[in-house]
Amino acid sequence: MKPSPLQWVGDGSVAVFRALYLGDMLCAVPALRALRAALPRARIVLVGLPWAAQFARRYRAYIDDFIAFPGHPDLPEQPALPYAQEEFYSQMRAQGFALALQMHGSGEVSNGIVGAFGARMQAGYGAVGNSLCEAVHSFPYPRHGPEPLRLLRLVRWLGAEISSCRMEFPLMTEDWDELARTGAARGLGAGSYACVHAGARTRDKCWPPARFAEVADRLAFDHGLKVVLTGSASEADLADAVAAHMSAPAVNATVPMSVGAMAALMRGARLLVCNDTGVSHIAAGLGLRSVVIFSKADIGRWAPLNRRLHRCIRDPEGCKSQLVLAQARALLAGAGAGDSGARRYAS
Template identity: 40%
Template sequence: MMSLLNSSFRPGRIAVFRALQLGDLLCAIPALRALRRAFPQAHIALVGLPGAREFRERFDAYLDELIVFPGMPGFPEQPARPRELPAFFRGMRARGFDVALQMHGSGGRSNPIVERMGARRWGGFVPDAHAQIPGQRLAWPEALPEPRRYLALLRHCGLDASDDSLEFPCLEADRRDADRLLRQHALNPERLVLMHVGARLPSRRWPLERYADVAQALSREGWQVALTGTSGERSMTAELRRRVSRPLADLSGETTLGSLAVLVRRCRLLVCNDTGISHVAAAMGTRSVIVACGSDAGRWAPLNRRLHSVLAADTPCRPCAFETCPIGHPCALGVSAQQVLARAQGQLEGAHP
């Protein structure tokens, strides 16, 4: 069986289907880097969400284009626009891609989409070993962490792909914007702890009152605690500030993706939920304490467990498929503020400016 990607077949146009959020995209960077290294002259297009435009621009060394996937029922990352699907598939077929890679989960729902793109060859994950094809389709490797899954897929398809390190390129404009925020809020990076209390799904959020206990304790110890998040998360950060008697800087809605990454790089510690910013910290080499509520911690936790301390209560319903927990959120309540504070203190003892 011929490998999908090998020295005898040099694809000129490659489509990568991964219509997921920022953290998911960052976990695919090692595979995208290996793909570009193997095919430096190829036109590589990400087929993804509309919100991935900045991601594509920032990683233009690996990705030449974003093609927006309009969504369909069964894909919860965006509202489905089924009326746009026929034109989307016609456009993909007209582009004449040499290869389409399915990097969007185990393949049960995503493989039919990739097949309809009309590429000369396609590869990706399949749900079970019976559907595996040597050199083209790999049975979903359940036990592997997310970045290593996609490297395994590329190796299965014939490429040399082993570097699992994350990265996040920052620009001079990002650094200037971060400097401005530090001055504006009188923040000293040597004493700065960033706290990110939001997550896209409520089931992935650790309780605000517990974040408040940790913020209060760290502030009393002399650390500057600053809150980050989107403008839509300001109600959460405002509520957290009301619960803490000491001043907390609120940067929610004030950062760009790039300036946030610079702040993460410069701070002493990040405390957050298991969401996209945890992968930014992994890319920046910044110490973090991550509370994994509902998610599959083995799949999504950063690989370096010395720099990144992950707390995940052992509950039988993990990983959670619900937007809001219907049974009282035991995965979140199973992690105490005292546990997170102890991990944070341990990380701060080992952190250097």
């Protein structure tokens, strides 16, 4: 039997290119876990946006090293740094990668980037061109389906065995220590509060603060939960707007803290209500029940897989607060329709 591409890698090194933000990166965790299981002795290097150095540290069970990507004129995630391009690609070619794995979408731009890494093999979705490697493994890009499963399908085609599609978000001692220093969790007992996250990476994805406040008040008055308003320090104005519309008191936790410390705060909550943004995937990794409100994004691609724990509602007009509240109440009561995402994958 002909060896699979991953069998050819053996104990060599693999460059994984995925230069995206938090939610997109979290969707890749099941595939990274499967890749590590298939290549226990290989050196796996994540090539991503500079912020993702912290992602690589958190998932060090699957990632051995990190290299910051200096951007590309045709990729929107960050401005390209022209002065850093030559040094970056020279560094990549000097690494002598056995495999360069493109996990950055359909490949129209990213396959050319990965092809310049000079690996012995290149793999990814889409037609691969302009490659400096000896062997190319290209697969048709799936236009439908959840993002974690698309990425799992890619590593399975390369020879990895897939045993689970579960999400995970490991918490570290430094997360808990930082949370304690902020004082944001002072007086909050585990299971006594709900987190309401009104922000998102782009403001056009945000549900109206008045609607968040309406749901938060009912969680406080009808279910006896304290309301904790989470978000980055740059989203404090959104938390203030939610609090201004509320009748119940709220804890504003939009103080300067890392994503890890915020996740530690969420770990003790009974429920999260949020926009379609990275924290919804943190909740999936923590096993925290959540109601996720979508405005523009594809629910089929970006919703958490476990629909028993995570209820997703499309509401671009900001008028479905009663539906959001009904789903929140169902989650608090422990009702559920089963893990449809896991069933789809298993079939």
